[in-house]
Amino acid sequence: MSPIYSRFQQMVLLSPDKVALHIDEQHYTYAQLLDMVDNIAARILTHCNGIRPRVALITLDQIDNVCVSLALAKLGGCCIPMNAHMLPEQLQQACEAVDATMVIGKKAFIKKTLGQTQLTYLFTDTVDEQMNNIDMLSDLRVQEWMKADDYLITLSSGSTGKPKPIMISQDVKLARAEQTWSLYQLTANDIVLCASPFFHSLGQRLTFVPLLLGAEMVHLSRFTPAAWLAAVKLQKVSFIIAVSSHLYALKNSLLSNAQALNSLRTIVTSSAPIDAAFKAQVFQAIGCDFHEIYGATEIAVATNLAPKDASEKYQTVGAPCEQVNVLVLDEDLKAAEVGEIGQIAVKSPLRFNGYYKNESLSQAALKDEYFLTGDIGKVDHEGFLTYVGRQKDIIISGGINIYPKDIETALLKHELLNEVAVVGIDDSLLGEVIIAVCITDNNNNIEPELRKLSNKTLAPFQRPLKFFFPEFLPLTSTGKVSKLMLREEYCELNDGWTDMLRVMLYGEQTDE
Amino acid sequence: MKNERVGEVVEYITSYIQQHNDDISINDGSNFVKEGLLDSFAILSLIMTLESEFNVKFKPIELANEELQTIKGLAQAVCNKWSS
Numbered sequence: 238m239s240p241i242y243s244r245f246q247q248m249v250l251l252s253p254d255k256v257a258l259h260i261d262e263q264h265y266t267y268a269q270l271l272d273m274v275d276n277i278a279a280r281i282l283t284h285c286n287g288i289r290p291r292v293a294l295i296t297l298d299q300i301d302n303v304c305v306s307l308a309l310a311k312l313g314g315c316c317i318p319m320n321a322h323m324l325p326e327q328l329q330q331a332c333e334a335v336d337a338t339m340v341i342g343k344k345a346f347i348k349k350t351l352g353q354t355q356l357t358y359l360f361t362d363t364v365d366e367q368m369n370n371i372d373m374l375s376d377l378r379v380q381e382w383m384k385a386d387d388y389l390i391t392l393s394s395g396s397t398g399k400p401k402p403i404m405i406s407q408d409v410k411l412a413r414a415e416q417t418w419s420l421y422q423l424t425a426n427d428i429v430l431c432a433s434p435f436f437h438s439l440g441q442r443l444t445f446v447p448l449l450l451g452a453e454m455v456h457l458s459r460f461t462p463a464a465w466l467a468a469v470k471l472q473k474v475s476f477i478i479a480v481s482s483h484l485y486a487l488k489n490s491l492l493s494n495a496q497a498l499n500s501l502r503t504i505v506t507s508s509a510p511i512d513a514a515f516k517a518q519v520f521q522a523i524g525c526d527f528h529e530i531y532g533a534t535e536i537a538v539a540t541n542l543a544p545k546d547a548s549e550k551y552q553t554v555g556a557p558c559e560q561v562n563v564l565v566l567d568e569d570l571k572a573a574e575v576g577e578i579g580q581i582a583v584k585s586p587l588r589f590n591g592y593y594k595n596e597s598l599s600q601a602a603l604k605d606e607y608f609l610t611g612d613i614g615k616v617d618h619e620g621f622l623t624y625v626g627r628q629k630d631i632i633i634s635g636g637i638n639i640y641p642k643d644i645e646t647a648l649l650k651h652e653l654l655n656e657v658a659v660v661g662i663d664d665s666l667l668g669e670v671i672i673a674v675c676i677t678d679n680n681n682n683i684e685p686e687l688r689k690l691s692n693k694t695l696a697p698f699q700r701p702l703k704f705f706f707p708e709f710l711p712l713t714s715t716g717k718v719s720k721l722m723l724r725e726e727y728c729e730l731n732d733g734w735t736d737m738l739r740v741m742l743y744g745e746q747t748d749e
Numbered sequence: 750m751k752n753e754r755v756g757e758v759v760e761y762i763t764s765y766i767q768q769h770n771d772d773i774s775i776n777d778g779s780n781f782v783k784e785g786l787l788d789s790f791a792i793l794s795l796i797m798t799l800e801s802e803f804n805v806k807f808k809p810i811e812l813a814n815e816e817l818q819t820i821k822g823l824a825q826a827v828c829n830k831w832s833s
Contacts, residue, residue: 322769322788459785634790635789635790667789684801685798685801685802688794688797688798688801688802689798691794692765692768692794692798696790697769697787697788697790697791697794698788698790700790700794702793702794702797703797733809735793736809737793737796737807737809737812738789738792738793739809740809740810740812740813741782741792741812741813741818742782742789742792744813
């Protein structure tokens with residue numbers, strides 16, 4: 238029996254005619270969604286050749302994401318949402334990394350992107366003439382598949398290198414939704430806005446949280462402040478979790494549109510240090526609560542800064558959630574003193590089920606049942622966690638995890654490039670932007686060639702915004718390239734590199 | 750000379766957009782921001798690529814002009830910079 242599908246079925250039985258999902262002008266009731274889910278489940282079972290379906294879900298359509306993910310829950314299959322903006326080669330590598338057996342998406346897109354492969358293709362915009370009439374729930378294969386613990390695999394990076402496939406079971410996925418319902422006291426009367434893509438763990442969370450609760454989900458296919466404001470106003474949205482770049486873009490609009498936004502009850506922010514004074518202003522104007530959270534795909538939400546603590550603890554990301562323990566560890570992985578900075582480690586019943594086919598990495602990520610986040614922080618004497626930064630060499634731009642090594646590998650294919658260091662530079666719009674610091678003996682300007690190489694071999698979110706050509710790279714005392722020193726040096730140069738994007742997307746004026 | 754090269758830049762931008770959207774039909778007047786032809790990262794990458802390829806520099810305020818969000822308008826702006 239599928240925990241996710243059964244829960245969804247219960248919601249359908251409770252309110253079949255209630256609208257479950259709004260996507261732009263389209264509206265789907267719970268009963269309509271169930272019909273579509275059952276149909277796609279039957280098609281998957283017909284086409285899977287008796288093998289447990291491991292589905293690469295490559296689509297820009299949220300209705301496909303909803304229906305396929307719930308259908309795979311029903312079948313005990315594995316759902317692997319992928320970023321449809323990745324390049325064909327990257328998508329193929331990702332399919333191989335997770336042993337996908339089937340690809341689901343729109344026909345023209347999949348055929349154009351992947352071409353001929355050994356994988357079974359199932360298109361959501363075509364109709365099967367023949368479908369086997371199988372009682373799925375009593376099918377012995379389905380019962381066997383249901384025992385697997387990789388219902389959902391989130392790829393931590395849309396990269397050319399090795400993506401980290403994070404496995405989550407149906408039980409854990411449901412428990413994570415329950416955590417969100419409890420943390421923010423959500424009910425079936427809530428209307429939840431999702432402005433994040435489904436390949437991102439936040440997009441998945443904002444899909445399962447409303448649909449398994451019998452609430453309404455409003456999906457924004459493309460985020461703009463105007464579309465966001467219109468959706469909140471039209472659908473009377475009550476609950477959102479916003480990524481930092483969205484919240485930044487919305488910051489001015491929230492106060493000037495306060496009257497139209499009075500349906501909002503709770504705004505949750507993650508890794509977006511919005512100052513306490515602004516939160517208080519929004520609370521006064523709209524009357525909604527702000528929560529700041531800390532977490533990771535591997536552990537779900539670990540800490541929550543509730544409104545009651547916001548004024549006193551505004552510099553923290555809150556206290557551990559129920560049944561969650563947070564420790565800060567020193568370099569020897571021993572518990573650090575109160576106030577001492579070290580690696581954040583989290584013990585949670587909502588922990589992931591490991592990295593797919595990488596037992597050693599899964600083991601290395603744990604210390605006595607605590608997940609080693611790779612983030613740096615400190616805990617105060619009342620248990621409130623302050624997030625300081627990241628230990629791992631990773632860039633987060635626009636909410637997407639990006640691995641510098643993948644970009645460095647791609648750029649080093651240029652024959653005139655001797656060495657390159659890719660780092661993330663603080664940016665008020667995207668959180669971080671990518672720069673490439675390049676070493677070459679060549680006196681000619683090779684930036685245009687490097688940009689061509691980037692445009693050809695890297696996904697748009699991986700392409701460096703700026704290239705620099707100093708004489709040498711700074712080294713640490715042990716002779717390694719010091720990315721810390723590079724970040725410090727080049728952060729100072731960012732005088733509004735993404736202002737052009739802000740102007741073009743949001744119509745914001747800049748000083749220059 | 751300037752106008753002769755507008756066609757070249759139009760072709761360059763069109764080819765860039767098509768690289769990200771195989772199946773769509775676009776013309777010189779297509780607004781790649783409003784029509785969602787490029788995501789945020791691809792827009793940034795386009796502007797930076799044009800600056801580097803054609804040796805020009807845009808100020809953010811210039812890009813507030815919606816005309817520069819069309820293929821023809823942006824190509825024209827690149828060429829105008831050569832003569833200014």
